Amino acid sequence: MPGKPLIGRDTRLCMSLSARPGNFGTRFHNRLYELTGLDYLYKSFSTTDLPAAIGGIRALSIRGCAISMPFKEAVIPLLDGLGPTAAAIDSVNTIVNDDGRLTGHNTDYAAVVALIAGIDPATRFVLRGSGGMAKAVAAALRDSGFRDGMIVARNEAAGRALAEPYGFDWSAEPTETAPLIVNVTPLGMTGADADALAFPVAMIDACDVALDAVQYPPETPLLREARLRGKRCITGTEIAVLQALEQFILYTGVRPDPAQVEDAAAFARANS
Structure with missing residues (x-):
């Protein structure tokens, strides 16, 4: 060394x-x-x-x-x-x-592009979040060929501002199931949101892949529930x-x- x-x-x-x-x-x-x-x-x-x-x-x-x-x-x-x-x-x-x-x-963008490379871009996704990291992930999905997606954000203006330029749908709450679910919010992060589950259990049951951009802790509630159900996980780490x-x-x-x-x-x- x-x-x-x-x-x-x-x-x-x-x-x-x-x-x-x-x-x-x-x-x-x-x-x-x-x-x-x-x-x-x-x-x-x-x-x-x-x-x-x-x-x-x-x-x-x-x-x-x-x-x-x-x-x-x-x-x-x-x-x-x-x-x-x-x-x-x-x-x-x-x-x-x-x-x-x-x-x-923005190196988040390049990282996400690399990690989703093996997923069929025809897959529908639901992405929860509308901040800076959500922009990077949404752009990575769009530029990787994903066209069928929904942005979930309680703030309608922020949600639509992210969704509409990419041709994605918007919803205030995560209710629709999809093969790919993506959390880009603090839900599950160490601190006040540590125990929060980013998606309802029914959505986790129905997905094939769960991506959680939260870095701390490495195993968020979303990832833990997804692993218990045998889903493929892409982690914030x-x-x-x-x-x-x-x-x-x-x-x-x-x-x-x-x-x-x-x-x-x-x-x-x-x-x-």
Whole structure:
């Protein structure tokens, strides 16, 4: 294993901003820095002053920043430009700082495209959520050939704003069964929503595949119920690994080998 340089004045800093910071990304990135011998350090943060935080990224030459809920859309006016994936869906989960110019990207999109590649695009889906991550997932579904879908969101304006540009249906509540069900809300996330089931049991019974974008905990109530019924599950942790890998490449210009990625993912899962 390459020796990671001691932290010093030349160490490059990367970070994350989230309402509920977790350890997965921090562990994953720092483990990959160790495995590849890069002089980088990664640290997670929360903030109640997003403009000041983004200004700090620019002022302190922080190389990159992961963006999580609830900042994925609010951060856009604070940036200098958007990469193609972020521009297409108006949602940012990654900022890259090139000598003070901040560019937003969306690596969630690429991760979801990879994970749904084996599902027949003729499959009907029901997606619950309407925020920044929901935009990434809906765009990934649309661009992967899925045309028959429903967006579930209590806020009609937000739900229709996501559904209609992609030609999907909208509903205020999840009532219709579908072979593919997708949760992109905080339901099931550690905290106040930890015990919430994102879909009724009848919908879980009827599905073939359950995708839950919630990262913490790795086994949400939705995934637990789906596994009990023998359904295929796509987890938030799987999304987290693939999107974090793409972030790592954007920040460092280095593509780790598969063994290094698996090592870092296992380390992050065990220590999160």
